[in-house]
Amino acid sequence: MKIVLNNNTETVEQEDLTIRELLKWKNFTFRMLVIKINGKVISKNDYDNARIHEGDDVVVLHLISGG
Amino acid sequence: MTFEQIKEKLKDKCVGIAGCGGLGSNCAVALARVGVGTLIIADFDVVVESNLNRQYYFHFQIGKKKVAALKENIMLIDPGIKVITYDIKLKKSNIKKIFADCDVIVEAFDLAGQKKMLIETISEKMAEKYLVVGLGMAGWGKNDLIHCRRTGNIFICGDEVSELSPELPAIAPRVGIVANMQANVVLEILLTNEELRKKNQE
Numbered sequence: 001m002k003i004v005l006n007n008n009t010e011t012v013e014q015e016d017l018t019i020r021e022l023l024k025w026k027n028f029t030f031r032m033l034v035i036k037i038n039g040k041v042i043s044k045n046d047y048d049n050a051r052i053h054e055g056d057d058v059v060v061l062h063l064i065s066g067g
Numbered sequence: 068m069t070f071e072q073i074k075e076k077l078k079d080k081c082v083g084i085a086g087c088g089g090l091g092s093n094c095a096v097a098l099a100r101v102g103v104g105t106l107i108i109a110d111f112d113v114v115v116e117s118n119l120n121r122q123y124y125f126h127f128q129i130g131k132k133k134v135a136a137l138k139e140n141i142m143l144i145d146p147g148i149k150v151i152t153y154d155i156k157l158k159k160s161n162i163k164k165i166f167a168d169c170d171v172i173v174e175a176f177d178l179a180g181q182k183k184m185l186i187e188t189i190s191e192k193m194a195e196k197y198l199v200v201g202l203g204m205a206g207w208g209k210n211d212l213i214h215c216r217r218t219g220n221i222f223i224c225g226d227e228v229s230e231l232s233p234e235l236p237a238i239a240p241r242v243g244i245v246a247n248m249q250a251n252v253v254l255e256i257l258l259t260n261e262e263l264r265k266k267n268q269e
């Protein structure tokens with residue numbers, strides 16, 4: 001399936017994907033993240049339940065300190 | 068647009084600044100200088116000596132509440148700006164109320180956890196608001212890494228990689244660049260709002 005990840009189109013082999021699987025696939029090992037699927041914020045507790053489907057718009061924002 | 072026309076457009080606008088440290092104090096001052104009519108500033112902290120390597124405060128203001136000191140400094144630049152201060156720790160439960168009237172909100176915290184809390188709260192409770200985030204500006208040099216990008220109603224300014232640490236402190240030049248970049252994005256939103264809205268609907 002095709003998804004949009006951080007404004008880029010990506011092709012994934014699976015038909016759907018949990019957030020946990022996405023992070024593993026992209027090798028995102030960051031500690032502090034904001035994750036949204038189609039604008040909806042996904043909390044850390046839902047990384048195994050929330051599923052990404054064909055055409056979904058996914059945002060993974062890596063937060064770091066400083067300001 | 069002449070500067071007079073810019074000032075005229077900005078005088079009825081309101082910008083919220085979440086945090087009055089390195090990003091917030093410098094961004095607020097830039098917005099005040101160009102004439103944004105109302106600034107809502109929120110922070111619970113006091114000015115300490117170690118802030119002076121990057122934050123828009125002065126030595127005589129050490130010990131003063133940051134919101135009071137920042138308002139004082141803005142008044143010295145333009146006494147016509149309305150500055151509404153919240154001497155309060157921003158959290159999930161008070162963010163919506165404090166920033167409800169803002170056209171744009173500037174995320175200007177220092178800690179990653181606080182940044183996450185603000186972005187999630189605004190995405191959940193006031194997703195229609197424009198949010199300008201500062202992300203990654205510790206250290207020095209590396210001008211070419213600093214960028215600005217957009218995702219939905221969120222604009223991200225910074226290099227997104229340089230995290231604060233004892234060996235990589237946040238100091239004036241790079242923090243100032245990102246703070247002013249945030250102010251620059253705010254202006255772009257306020258002065259070309261209609262075009263951005265159209266883009267949003269596409």
